[in-house]
Amino acid sequence: MERFLQGCRAAVQHAEKTNRQLHVVLGNESCDLDSAVSSIVLAYYLAQTSDARLAFVPVLNTPRSEFPLRTECTFFLKERGVPEEYLVFRDEIDLHALHRAGLLSLSLVDHNVLPSGDVILEEVVTEVIDHRPLERRCNPKCCVTAELVGSCATLVTEKILMGASQILDTQVASLLHGTIVLDCVNMAPEAGKVTPKDSKYITLLESRFPDLPERSATFELLQKAKFDVSGLTTEQMLRKDLKVLSEEDINLAMSAIYVNLEAFLQRKDLHRDLSTFCQRHGYNVLVTMMIAFSERHEPFRQLAVYSRDERLRKSVCGALECSENPELQLSPLPSPYCDLQAYNQGNTFASRKKVLPVLKHLLSSGELVSAMQLGGAESSNPRKEAHRSCCSRTAGDQLPEGYGPLEEAGRDLTEEAELGCQGYRKQPDDPLLDEETPLPPTPMNSLVEGCPLDRGLPKLTAEAFLEKLNQITVTGSDASRTGDGEL
Template sequence: MDIFLKSCRNVLKGNADGSPGFHVVLGNEACDLDSMVSALAYAYFLSKTLDSGKIPLPVLNIPRQEFPLRTDNTFLLRESGLSQDDLVFRDEVDLWSLHRAGRLDLTLVDHNVLPSSDRDLEEAVLEVIDHHLLERKPSPSCAVTVETVGSCTTLVTERIIQKAPEVLDQQVAQLLYGTIVLDCVNMAPEAGKVTPKDSQYAVLLETHFPNLPPRGVLFQSLQNAKFDVSGLTTEQMLLKDMKVASEGDLKLAVSVIYMTLEVGVLLNYSLYLN
C-alpha cells in the first residue's frame, strides 16, 4: 500500500486538466481510525479492480494540520510501516473543481450523507459503504451498503475478501484488523459493539495472517495511543477532544485533557524549550 499512496500524491501533483480524473474515497469529517482506514483500504482495493479510467484516491476529510491530533491514527500508520507524508488531505485537493469539470467520482465510507457544505458534490456520489443509521435517500445511481456492524472496516474487509482477496497483504491486514479490534472494544461482547460479522472477519484476518500482533496487545496499544497527548502542544491538546455547542450567536467550546493541570503546564514548557 505504501507504493500506492506515494503514487497517489505524485499523480495528484502532476495531474493535467485533460486526464480522466479521480475516483475519490472520502471518509467522514471526524477522520477517526475507522474512517481513515476504510478510505485507504477501499481506495487501494479500487486501484486493483476499477476499470473506469479514473484514478482511485483516498482523501482524509480534515486539513493536514489537524492530523497529529488523531494519535491512534498516527500510531497504527507508523506500526504498519506507512508515512503520513504520503496521505492526501481535504485541503490538498479541490473536489469542487474536479466535479465541475466532470472529473470526479465519489465513494463515501463511514458516513452515508454529505454535510451541507458539500451538497454540490452529491451528483458525484456513486457508492456508499457505512455502518451508521441510513439517512440517504435511495437513488439508482448510487450503490449503498449500510449494515450496523461495529466497524466500517469490517464491511470493507468483507468486500475485499469477496471480490479480490489477493489485495490483502500483511500491511493492509494490520490496518483493517487493528481498526476492527479498536472499534469493537477488543471484541468483548459486554461492550455492546461487536457483531457476529465483526468477529467473523477479525478471526479470518488472524487465521490468514498469523503474524498480526496479538489481539489484546494491539487493542491496548491503540487505546493508549488514542489518549496519548505527550507529543502535542497545549493548543493541540485543547483541540484534540473539543466539543462545540452553539445557540444563536453564542458558541461555547469545551475541551478535555487527560492529565493534571500541573503536568500539562510542565509538558508545554518542555516542548517550548525543545
C-alpha cells in the first residue's frame, strides 16, 4: 500500500511531462472516513487489476490543510499504517488542467454528482460507486453501482471480493472493516444504518481475516477519535463544528466543542486565538458550547460568549440568560478575560440545536444591529472600523458555491428553512454530516438550487448524533453504551 501511494504521488507530479493518463478515484468533499478509505482502496484495487498504462490515483477531496479536522480519518489511517504524507489531496492535483490536457478519467466514490465547480469533469466520469440515492443523469459510458447500504466501503468490498479478492491483505481488509463498522454504528440495528449487505460483507471480511481488530473496539476508538479535538489548534477546534448566523453586518458564530470549559480556557494563547479567529472570519460574536461528560458519563454543557464589542456581548448574554424556550439555567463561571463571559448551563438538554434559534431570534429582532450602530456612533476607533468592514465583506452570500474557506461555503437550505433565518450558513462538509440520516445525503453543495431535496434532507450534527446515542442508551443497546461512554 505504501509503495502504491508513493507511486501515485510521483504519477501526479510527472503527469503532464510524461503525458501519462491518470485515472483519479475521488471521494466527496466532506472527506469523511468512508470517502477517504473508499477512494484509497478502490484505486489500489484498480491499479492491480486494470490497464498498466493508466496511473490510478486516490484523491482526498479536501485541501491538505483541512484534513486535520477529520480527526477520525487522521487517527485511523495512521493506526492502519497509511502515511498521510503519501496521500494526494485535492489542492495537490489540478484536475481541471489534466482534464483540459485530455489526461484525466474519474471514478466517483461516496457521491454521485459533482459539485458545481467540478461539473465540467462529468464528461470523464467512467465509474460511480455510491450508497446515496442517485441524482445523476443516465450516461451509457459510465458504470454506476448505487445501493442504499450503510457504507460505500461495503460496495467497494463487494467489488473486490467479486473481482480480485487476492488483492486483499490484512491492512486493506482492516481499512474497509473499520469504515463499515463506523458508518453502520457498530452494526447496531437500532441506529438504523446497517443493511443486510453491510452485515454480509463485514462477516466475510472477518472470516477471511480472523485477526482483524474486534468490531466494538474499533468502533469505540473511531468514535472517540471523531470527537477528540485535543490535537487541534484552537482555530481548527472552533471550525470543526461551526454554525454561522448573519443579519445585516452582524455575523454570529456558534461552535460546539467536546472539551470542558476549564480545559478550553487553559489552552495556550486562547485569548489571542479567539480574537484572531473572529477578526479573520468577520465574526462579531462567538458563542462556544462546551460539551463534556462527568465521571458518571453524564453529559454537561457550558457556554462561553466572546466578543470584543461589549454591547454585542452583553446583548447576547442577556438573550441567553433570559431565554425561556428553552430555559438554559445559566450560572456565571469565572473567566480570566473581560471580553469572555462563561456560564455553566444547568439545562443539559438544551443542545446547540435548541440554543441557535434563541440567537437567531435575537439577531432578527434588530437589537444587535442597533447595539452595534450605537457603539459605532460613539467611537471612531479605527480597529473597530477595520473589524466592521471585514464583517460586511464576509457577510455577503455571493460566494461561489462550495468554494472558499469552510465557514463561507455553500448555504444549507434545509437548516435555513428550519430556522427561518436568512443568511444562516452551515458547512456543507460537516464531518458528521452523514451521522443521522437513514440515507446519507449527497454533499450539500452538490445540490442544485430548487432541487426537491433542498428541503428534504434531515439535519445532521455531532450533537444530534450524540442525542441519538443517548436515546439509544436508554433502551440499553450495546452500541450506544460504548459510544456514550467514550464521548
